[in-house]
Amino acid sequence: xxxxxxxxxxxxxxxxxxxxxxxxxxxxxxxxxxxxxxxxxxxxxxxxxxxxxxxxxxxxxxxxxxxxxxxxxxxxxxxxxxxxxxxxxxxxxxxxxxxxxxxxxxxxxxxxx
Amino acid sequence: xxxxxxxxxxxxxxxxxxxxxxxxxxxxxxxxxxxxxxxxxxxxxxxxxxxxxxxxxxxxxxxxxxxxxxxxxxxxxxxxxxxxxxxxxxxxxxxxxxxxxxxxxxxxxxxxxx
Numbered sequence: 729x730x731x732x733x734x735x736x737x738x739x740x741x742x743x744x745x746x747x748x749x750x751x752x753x754x755x756x757x758x759x760x761x762x763x764x765x766x767x768x769x770x771x772x773x774x775x776x777x778x779x780x781x782x783x784x785x786x787x788x789x790x791x792x793x794x795x796x797x798x799x800x801x802x803x804x805x806x807x808x809x810x811x812x813x814x815x816x817x818x819x820x821x822x823x824x825x826x827x828x829x830x831x832x833x834x835x836x837x838x839x840x841x
Numbered sequence: 842x843x844x845x846x847x848x849x850x851x852x853x854x855x856x857x858x859x860x861x862x863x864x865x866x867x868x869x870x871x872x873x874x875x876x877x878x879x880x881x882x883x884x885x886x887x888x889x890x891x892x893x894x895x896x897x898x899x900x901x902x903x904x905x906x907x908x909x910x911x912x913x914x915x916x917x918x919x920x921x922x923x924x925x926x927x928x929x930x931x932x933x934x935x936x937x938x939x940x941x942x943x944x945x946x947x948x949x950x951x952x953x954x955x
Contacts, residue, residue: 732883761942768850770929770945771884786942818883820943828874830943832883 730754734819734833741809741840749804749836751819757829759822760802761786762794764815765835771818777802809840844868847930847946855954860917862949864930873913874931874943875904884929888915920953927951 735750753760758779763771763786773786777796791813793805802821806813817836822829847864854860864873872891876884888899890906890913897904901918913930930946 763945768947770845770847770947771943773942773944776942787944820883828872828886828889830886832885834881834883 732819732821732831732833734817734836736836737834739836739838741806741838743809743811743840745809747806747809749806749817749819749838751802751804751833752800753802753819753821753831754800755821755831756799757821757823757831758799759830760796761820761830762792762802762804763818763820764788765818766815774804774817806838809838811840814838814840844934844944845930845932845946847949849949850947851950851952853952853954854920856920856922858920860920860924860951861914862928863912863914864946865912866932867911869910870913870932871910872933873904873906875902875913875915876929876931876945878927878929878948880926887928917951920951922953922955925951925953 732753761776762774765771772788774792775794777783780796780799783794819833820830845866874889875887877887878884888897888904893910894908895906903916905914927948927950929948931943933941934944
């Protein structure tokens with residue numbers, strides 16, 4: 729099994745450009761989440777989903793959109809990239825309500841210039 | 842906002858030394874988790890704690906769930922080079938409805954010197 733797969737691993741965007749960070753899991757997990765990691769700030773929750781068709785905002789949702797049309801995929805969209813969105817983005821998934829079951833992808837390093 | 846305060850922010854130790862780090866919160870948590878992040882990778886769960894006062898080991902790692910339920914500690918004994926990485930504490934928070942998500946501490950960057 730591949731676990732949680734994130735693409736791309738690296739991306740450079742110009743300010744104002746849009747893009748989609750992909751996340752796919754093959755473990756039939758209901759819960760999926762997006763986090764961003766910035767130096768000295770740990771991981772902060774952007775958006776999450778508790779099942780196909782259901783999404784909600786986390787701690788830092790502004791500037792990002794998500795959708796969950798299938799159990800497997802949970803893409804994160806940057807609508808108009810800003811330098812403040814330069815970060816490492818992690819996708820995670822778990823079975824519902826099993827906190828310790830979170831599996832993380834290997835991350836996407838995004839630079840906005 | 843950030844609910845978990847983790848310290849120290851970074852540590853430089855000699856190979857073979859023991860390491861201690863801790864995490865505190867102003868709120869009570871009913872579960873404490875410790876993750877390790879290797880360079881260029883996502884976090885991986887090391888230890889999960891479910892009960893106040895609980896002491897759990899995973900090889901050279903030992904973690905404790907504080908009796909006040911507002912803190913947790915992680916100790917690494919006899920450090921080796923592969924212990925290098927960022928260590929995070931984490932705990933569940935309730936989002937809308939009954940959905941639980943994880944909140945993370947700011948991390949402890951560990952460097953092991955030969």
